[in-house]
Amino acid sequence: MDELLSPVSLVGIDAYWRAANFLSVGQMYLCDNPLLKRPLVLSDVKRMLLGHWGTTPGQNFIYAHLNRVIRKYDLDMIYISGPGHGGPAVVANTYLEGTYSEIYPNISQDEAGLRRLFTQFSFPGGIPSHASPECPGSIHEGGELGYSLSHSFGAVFDNPQLVVACVVGDGEAETGPLATAWHSNKFLDPATDGAVLPILHLNGYKISNPTLLARIPREELEQLFRGYGWTPIFVEGHEPAPMHQAMAAALDTAIVQIRKIQYDARVEGITGRPSWPMIVLNSPKGWTGPKVVDGLQVEGTFRSHQVPLSNPATHPGHLQLLEDWLRSYRPDELFDDQGKLRPELAELAPHGERRMGANPHANGGLLLHDLRMPDFREYAFEVPAPGVKGPGDTRVLGRFLRDVATANAEQRNFRIFGPDETLSNGLEALFEVTNRQWDAGTKPNDEFLAPAGRVMEVLSEHQCEGWLEGYLLTGRHGLFNCYEAFIHIIDSMFNQHAKWLKVTAHLPWRRQIASLNYLLASHVWRQDHNGFTHQDPGFIDHVVNKKAEVVRVYLPPDANCLLSVMDHCLRSRHYVNVVIAGKHPAPQWLSMEAADRHCAQGIGVWEWASTGDGLAPDVVMACCGDVPTLETLAAVSILRTHLPELRIRVVNVVDLMKLQPQTEHPHGLSDIEFDELFTRDKPVIFAFHAYPWLIHRLTYRRTNHDNIHVRGYKEEGTITTPFDMTVLNDLDRFHLVIDTIDRLPQTGEKGSYLKRQLREKLIEHKQYIDRFGEDMPEIRGWQWPG
């Protein structure tokens, strides 16, 4: 067999790999004597040994070989480290290529820098054991496993020159999100998107178990990946020299295949889904590490997952093993006396922004362009009087989003993601100007499918979230539209993204990225037809546990408010914005101008709905969310008719974070502002979209908290009518009126009489609904007092 690497190249790449391995072991073990200038002593070794050796040498091997092809083909490439705890590898390699020291000058390219590099790893005040935000070149920390491939695809959409080398751990490959992410190749347009080169790192073990993919026959493994639509290239073995040759050949083959596919699509105009290459790297776990420790096999087993020599302090023999191990990389051949990588090795890394640690795609804020935004006011729904029926708030929004898509068609930096619900969520206007990107087969009768399009739909919330995160992290903009109940599927992915945002916000060299925007339509109150399984408004509770500097929650009461809110969200940076909106025809309240003003404040009195001529109110009726707003206004309507002397203040909340104290959230009202709205002592009847206790959680420090009475979803629901959903949860207009009267003894006999009437009405409602499966005609819709 012809060997690809010349003897000189082979020696070079092997030395580079050894250098990375040496730095990796150093990070895990040493706090001094980084160049082994003297024999190792116990005080050179960290007292607490942390880190994960298992995945590291394989990733170092991959990184060194990627450097070679980047230079050979002048590739625009970034690296995603999927396996858990691969930190030592990415840190070592970005240090070797120079980017690490450019960002952290104290981690300099000399002996002192090496000492600090080693000491900081997995050390209090130091750096984590993952490819964390602190590590240049990373857009994927991977502390929680399973999202590397989705992030990679997100990164290459609309980046036709970019190649993402995505190392997939064979442990990670057992997760659900990763198992479906292989299908991302059916959504990639070779003409307008870049390429993902997955490298399955088949090293055989997780923490203490073997991996599934390593324990099925090779034939099955190959069938699996061919079945997923990939062309696997296998690199298998453990002898360094032939492995270098095999890996070099595999990468050359893969890059040539990628270029051919892209040439065919871009120049020859060939359509149809290609079979993209991938690499299966089958190498021993803990490769080049200690073979046997204390009589047990370590290299090539699960025992090399973490630190193979766990305690030199108590096992004197381990210190010698550690020194032998470190010296096996022959550091004196790799670094000069000052601790600088020898120039002939440094020369093997790519230069400037071609270095994977310095590639601007991995610091997406550098590449971020503002969206071109049409004026959202031009999409206003005409509201001649409050209560006029709209076509569905998201349908109004859809026209705005359509034109956002159009305005940014040229800069190709805006996409909408969702699990086959873009139409169902009322955003059909998008399909007037764009399509669903779909690169699998098509048939007659298909609608809105095209090889390239701004809408990404796959029935996997994990994929939608992962793609969008990858898209945002590389400097673009987007929106995830989802059924409210099922956004919980990605709770943990949201967690990790919010944590990433929190940490990167405090790294000066990391530029801010566009916000992650959720549009949760098809919400709890209109899941009357899909039933109990589709009813869950708890994503907000989950979101507000994360740092206030990062999370924002909006509940626009009507279409014009939704337009204003979404315009704001799409312009914002480095947040997670959760927007909850309805898709069904529903009453509209505010003119565009009023809506814009209201949303800018985030919370406010609706004077037009209130009574009492601005005098101190008897009661505050607060509402947050479209359905609660409707029910509150209908309740006010009843109260105005039957108890006209009552002074009612209607407060509507768009920006939920306004309720928190200023000290807890930057949007929070001051106590004075809060008291001005909610009074210091009057009853507050609060109709809330989600679980009622969240309002208590946000307001428990407020003066008037004891008087706040909240109605919301309390986990009651089934197949019924939308109005009955509110009745089942005591959020309906009748309950709200009864709640109000219960807190206003001054309503006396008149109040009691009205309560009795409404209780009868509720019984009638139940009877009517059981009989006809519909609401009584007179309680459909909203009525202002006659």
Next chain:
Amino acid sequence: MDELLSPVSLVGIDAYWRAANFLSVGQMYLCDNPLLKRPLVLSDVKRMLLGHWGTTPGQNFIYAHLNRVIRKYDLDMIYISGPGHGGPAVVANTYLEGTYSEIYPNISQDEAGLRRLFTQFSFPGGIPSHASPECPGSIHEGGELGYSLSHSFGAVFDNPQLVVACVVGDGEAETGPLATAWHSNKFLDPATDGAVLPILHLNGYKISNPTLLARIPREELEQLFRGYGWTPIFVEGHEPAPMHQAMAAALDTAIVQIRKIQYDARVEGITGRPSWPMIVLNSPKGWTGPKVVDGLQVEGTFRSHQVPLSNPATHPGHLQLLEDWLRSYRPDELFDDQGKLRPELAELAPHGERRMGANPHANGGLLLHDLRMPDFREYAFEVPAPGVKGPGDTRVLGRFLRDVATANAEQRNFRIFGPDETLSNGLEALFEVTNRQWDAGTKPNDEFLAPAGRVMEVLSEHQCEGWLEGYLLTGRHGLFNCYEAFIHIIDSMFNQHAKWLKVTAHLPWRRQIASLNYLLASHVWRQDHNGFTHQDPGFIDHVVNKKAEVVRVYLPPDANCLLSVMDHCLRSRHYVNVVIAGKHPAPQWLSMEAADRHCAQGIGVWEWASTGDGLAPDVVMACCGDVPTLETLAAVSILRTHLPELRIRVVNVVDLMKLQPQTEHPHGLSDIEFDELFTRDKPVIFAFHAYPWLIHRLTYRRTNHDNIHVRGYKEEGTITTPFDMTVLNDLDRFHLVIDTIDRLPQTGEKGSYLKRQLREKLIEHKQYIDRFGEDMPEIRGWQWPG
């Protein structure tokens, strides 16, 4: 080709299928005239049309054919309906086989019953459009997609005679959880477990998109499933007669293969993973429904997903189309004049408990046997004095669980699930008596792998949760051990299971099942070494949003409490129990007897740690969770030393739900009890395991709420020491003392002096940690006052 079905059988099975299809269309459309005894008029049609036709005829087809093989082979089989909204099919079939009317006698086998059957579907007060709990034979509602295969495998573990026919929707197949669930075959022991027969329902479309698996070449699809380790059998077409023949042949082949595999394993003793059969049913979406409506193709496209004829009221032509459609099933051949299924058709269903709607495995409480429980007190950790160091609370628990496993080895009804963390979470004692069940390949150096074992480990929280749910739903017991942060991965699965429990608790014919027990070890406070990505205690917040009747949360402060709590959880029924415990060596507080008493109460004063001789306290120091308890007691120790005159009451909370009002949770303390513990007016310093606002949410209605000051995790953390984790979040002993003094002006100068000392201590701590990466020696561990 020889045809399997005789002409008579073919006619019979086709008629049975037509009957199910007729009943399905009837459910979606009709409220009267169920036998079409007169021409259809508009008032026969429901005013609101809901439901999903697309998946229904295919599922009816499958069900009819399963009935045939159940009879032919006397199979013990249940049916899992994976595709969304397959309700009409499972309801129709359980009605045809008689189980539906046995459970719901008003849905009788006559015309009046048919009318009610039709009317109730997707109707307020009626039944959902899924295979909901109300439907006999269902253990899988499937409102949220992706868990059908995992549930199926859970059901057959330890049920060697059971076959689960699992219909997987090709939409659902795009989800992550389903994509990895195909690998469950590597965890199935043919000797001691039953079999899952997956039937991929490849009908091509989701709501408005094609499905991925339907748009890849047939060759790729076959490779994919062979790669997953299955032997696919394809049934493809749309002409009923040949499709019946093909399906009958496919099922016979599959059943014979399953029996052969089981015979080989059970009788011949052949080991090694077999390639189990599966079926790919490629039939048109909306099969046998309207072909073309309003000029658009419907059958075989996404347009048949929901109701193909959407509004007969406004489209007069639709009424005729509907009648034609219904009559195309020739109902007069299927039902007699009274509306009863003709006897020659009724005879085609299996009998008694062989009917899939009547199989007791689908109402697992019927088969539930109590666990044989060793006396947990015998596993007690000796606590001669508070503060003695234990080996790690979960390690103590591990010995108890080991013997639970042993005691139930014979009845084979207890399993432990986890993502490769059973060792890491300190439950290593289990491997003294059992193994990880693993049916993929093995190698030298593997540990604790065997074809059958009580421990199930796969790196997919989705799989662990889905398997366990299936195992519980079929009447067995289990435990899911997981890192606390990553349990969020299954937030939405927990939601759906909690909803299932809520609904089934109120169905008298559904028997209670064993509780779903989570053991969350490796919790937030000890993720100092793994860092920020591994720190999230928010699962509790998520859990407590669900119905109080279903959820329980326990935070045992030490090993003996953990034993007591887990004993209780394993005996309990129909709950979700969340138990959070530490795995690291940590101080122990209570003797077994005291722990048992404390856990029975769920909350209580620790007199031995309190001061003031039982007099009214100056301050209540409350704690919940192992680390907060340690920090609180250390704070009390400081206070006792420096401010010995203070009267301190220490309250420890094991059962978090004790804090809620009695009206909100059955475990909740009455206001009087709460006030007795927490006083009506004294400051309460509450150290909490999770996000602090949860305590406010639970206690905002209590008399003394305004004086409760909570410390907990506030999303601050990185790589550091365990003690520094508490400092970063102000939960450490020093902050707790400072908080206390701040609320007790009577501590005067002495208090101020102590505060200054502790602030200096905190600064020293930071300096020490930055310098040495360790805690100052004197603040390691716990000190009781000298």
